[in-house]
Amino acid sequence: MPRSGFYGSLSSPKVDVVIDMGNPFLNRTVDGFLKIGAVGACKVVAEETFECLNRGNVSKHKLEHALKKMCKEGAYWGTVAGVYVGLEYGVERIRGRSDWKNAMIGGALTGALFSAATNNHRDKVVKDAITGGAVATAVEFINYLT
Amino acid sequence: MPRSGFYGSLSSPKVDVVIDMGNPFLNRTVDGFLKIGAVGACKVVAEETFECLNRGNVSKHKLEHALKKMCKEGAYWGTVAGVYVGLEYGVERIRGRSDWKNAMIGGALTGALFSAATNNHRDKVVKDAITGGAVATAVEFINYLT
Numbered sequence: 031m032p033r034s035g036f037y038g039s040l041s042s043p044k045v046d047v048v049i050d051m052g053n054p055f056l057n058r059t060v061d062g063f064l065k066i067g068a069v070g071a072c073k074v075v076a077e078e079t080f081e082c083l084n085r086g087n088v089s090k091h092k093l094e095h096a097l098k099k100m101c102k103e104g105a106y107w108g109t110v111a112g113v114y115v116g117l118e119y120g121v122e123r124i125r126g127r128s129d130w131k132n133a134m135i136g137g138a139l140t141g142a143l144f145s146a147a148t149n150n151h152r153d154k155v156v157k158d159a160i161t162g163g164a165v166a167t168a169v170e171f172i173n174y175l176t
Numbered sequence: 177m178p179r180s181g182f183y184g185s186l187s188s189p190k191v192d193v194v195i196d197m198g199n200p201f202l203n204r205t206v207d208g209f210l211k212i213g214a215v216g217a218c219k220v221v222a223e224e225t226f227e228c229l230n231r232g233n234v235s236k237h238k239l240e241h242a243l244k245k246m247c248k249e250g251a252y253w254g255t256v257a258g259v260y261v262g263l264e265y266g267v268e269r270i271r272g273r274s275d276w277k278n279a280m281i282g283g284a285l286t287g288a289l290f291s292a293a294t295n296n297h298r299d300k301v302v303k304d305a306i307t308g309g310a311v312a313t314a315v316e317f318i319n320y321l322t
Contacts, residue, residue, distance in 0.1 A: 073310035164219035
């Protein structure tokens with residue numbers, strides 16, 4: 031039963047925001063969204079900073095554009111990661127086992143979901159599911175190696 | 177000092193090929209190349225199987241094309257993974273610490289390396305390095321979540 035708890039903690043230099051939604055599935059999804067969203071936003075900051083340094087001029091218009099891109103890309107990365115983390119956890123609970131097949135199934139489902147959300151071609155959805163599963167499996171294998 | 181050892185082991189159903197090059201850096205790189213290369217090749221098999229089932233015809237020409245694509249994509253995935261795993265290990269040894277910054281630096285170096293190998297634009301190399309670092313960091317964070 032999901033408790034409706036909510037607490038935040040912020041510590042420095044290792045910033046860690048914890049939001050307890052009272053449900054492990056939701057916790058993971060929100061955690062994935064926030065952390066990977068932050069990574070996506072940071073990526074845009076690094077890119078835009080490099081572009082400013084490279085061209086040597088900063089304007090208000092450009093800052094606004096960068097801010098918008100940060101929000102957009104952060105939200106996209108966060109959503110993909112949140113859905114993947116949530117689905118992988120769900121698959122793990124359903125299968126009752128913790129191995130690389132969870133990552134494969136979770137990745138395939140995430141790929142299919144986002145593909146189906148953005149286009150209507152059945153073939154494209156299947157191919158994106160295959161790609162998602164393969165990428166998630168590869169990442170899972172790299173985890174064991176590093 | 178790298179010993180010139182070499183041994184293989186194959187067990188089923190959990191297939192695991194271990195090639196000992198006598199050096200942890202080389203071991204990881206080769207391991208990454210083989211494992212992720214296999215994932216890349218499997219992805220092509222899944223894709224081509226789906227295409228055959230979808231179109232309902234199999235020809236010798238198509239099988240040859242699929243085989244070629246398997247080798248090409250497997251080698252590409254394997255090379256990227258091997259270089260990343262090797263670089264991350266190298267960064268870990270140099271920094272003497274094991275945290276997400278290794279993944280970020282390793283990803284950035286891998287992105288820059290492959291970008292520099294395929295094109296000559298300095299801007300593109302820096303952007304690919306940023307993207308590589310961000311993706312590797314995101315993956316590292318997802319590891320902790322799942």
